[in-house]
Amino acid sequence: MLNTAVLGTGLLALDLVERIQNSPHLHCGLVVGRSPDSIGLSKAAAMGCATAAGSITALADSEETFDIVFDVTNAVAHPEHSARLAGTGSTVINLTPSNIGTLIVPAVNGDQAAAHRHISLASCGGQTSIPVLHTIAQHYATLHVEMVATAATRSVGRASRLNLDEYIETTQYAIQQFTEADTVKTMLNISPASPPPRFRSAMTILAPGAEPEPVRKLVKSAAETMRSFVPGFHVASCAVTNDTIRVAVEVTATRTNMPVHAGNLEVISAAAIHTAEQHALARPSAMKENAR
Template sequence: MNDKVKVAIIGPGNIGTDLMIKVMRNSRNLEMGAMVGVDPNSDGLARAARLGVATTAEGIDGLLKLGVFDEIDIVFDATSAGAHARHNEILQGHGIQVIDLTPAAIGPYVIPAINLDAENASNMNMVTCGGQATIPIVAAVSRVAKVHYAEIIASIASRSAGPGTRANIDEFTGTTRSAIERIGGATRGKAIIILNPAEPPLIMRDSVFVLSDLADLRAIEDSIERMAASVQSYVPGYRLKQKVQFEVISAEHPVNVPGLGPVHGLRTSVFLEVEGAAHYLPSYAGNLDIMTSAALACGDLMARRRMDAGIARRRKEIAQ
C-alpha cells in the first residue's frame, strides 16, 4: 500500500526542479505527481518527464486537466508572487494544501525551526531564502531578550538568482522585513539582498545584526547555537562562520533606529554560511537549497497531518 501523498510543483525552474529531486530522494511522506510550467522547452519539464512524472506546459489550467490531478493533495508554488494569487485561489477551491515558495505571503510565514509545528493553514508561506537563513537567529535572540531592531543582509551568487528571484526583489525585502518582526520577534526589521557577480560564484553568506535589551551573553550564544543546530537538521549545509560577536551600546551613545529613535542595549552580530546539497543546483546556491529544504520539511509535516485527518483519502474517494 502506498502511504505517501502526491504533490505537484508549479514552476519547473531552478527551485522547482531542485525541490522535485528532493521529494523523490528524501521525502518521508511525499511522492511526485506532476510538474507544471508554461514553457514547453523547459529543462525542468523535460527532466521531470524523463523521471516518469506527469507534466504540462499549460500552467495551472493544464494541471487541472491532468489525469493525476484528482490524486494531488499538496501543491508547491515556485513561480512568482504575482502569479501565486490566482494559483492559490484555484487550488483552495479544490481543497488542496498550498505551500508557497514565493514572497506573496498570502498565508502565514513559516520557518520550520521556529513555528512549523504551530501552524496548520491551508496556505503556508516559506518567506524568502534570506528569511529562512537569518530569521531563526533573530528568534533565537528574542527567546532571551527583547529585540528592538534586527537587520539582515543576504549575499548570494548572481548565478543562483534566476528570473523568478530577480522579479521578486521588492517582495523579498518587504516580506523578509515583515517576517523578521512577526516571527523573529523584532520591533523593527530591515532586509537587504546582494547579488554578487564574483567568479567563481561565492557561496551564500548572511549577516544578522540584532539590537536587544542587555542580557546574559552566554544565554544568547547558547540559544543561537541551538537554533543553528535545529536549522541544520533539515539544511545540512547551514552553519555559523565564526563565534557570535557582542557589543554593548551605551545610553550615552545610542543607535538611532528609524521609527524607534535612540536605542541602547546589546548588539549581537552573527555571520552565517549556507552551502547547498547540490542535488540539482551547484553547492554555492545555498539560497535556493535552503528554500527547497524548508519547503520539503513543511510538505512532509503537512502530508502527515492530512493523512492522519483522512483528507488525502477523501480526495481520492471523490476522484473515484
C-alpha cells in the same frame, strides 16, 4: 502517501521533485511549466515525472487530485494561482515572496504546518535568519533588526530578480512577526563574484542586556536545529558589543544537483519538503501506521 504537484521548472523546482521522489510520504504526480519547450520540463520528464505545459491552467484542468501544490513561480503570479487552487482542496505551499499564506519556518513553528492549508515560506533569507533571530528574541527584548542577505548571481533566477521588492517586504514582515522587533530592515545583495560566494545572512540585533556567552549558546542551539534538515548551515561569526549582537551565517548547498553556492535554494527547498511531510504525517492513516 500524498500526491503533489510542482508548479515551476527552475533549479529549485527540480530539487523539490528529487526530494519528493526520495520522500516516503510524498509522490510527485505532476510538474507544470509555462512552455512545452521548457528545459526544466524535459528534465522532470527524464526523472520519471508526468509533465504538462500551460502553467496554472494546465494544473487546474488536470483530472488528478493533488493533496499539495508547491508554487515555485513568482510573487506576481501567486495570487492568481492561489485563487484558482482555492476550490480544489489542495494545500498550497508558497515558495514565492508574495506574503500570502500562513508563515511557516520549520525550525521555529514547523509543528504548526499541518494545521494550515495555505502556507508561506517567506523567502530564503527569512528561512535562514529567522531561526537565529527568533531564538535571540525569546531571551532578549529586540529593539531593532537588520538582515543583509548575499546570494551569488548564478543562484538568483529570472523570477527572483522580478520579485526583489516583494522579497524585501516579505522578509522584513516575517522577521518582525517572529521577533516582535520595533523596527526591521532587510537588504539583498546579488554578488557577481567569481568563484560564486555561498549564501550568507548577516544579522545585526539591538538587544539591551545581551551578553557574549549566553548569545553564543543561543546561536549555536539555533544552528544545530537548522542543520537537522539543512546540513550546510553554519555560523560564520557571532559577537556582542554594547548591546549590539552581530551574527553571520552561511549555507552551503549539499544536494547532488545543486551548485555549492546555491544555499539559498537549498534552505527553502528543505523547508518546503519538511512542511509537506508534516501534512502527510498528520493524516489519520499515517498516524495509525506510526502507532503500530
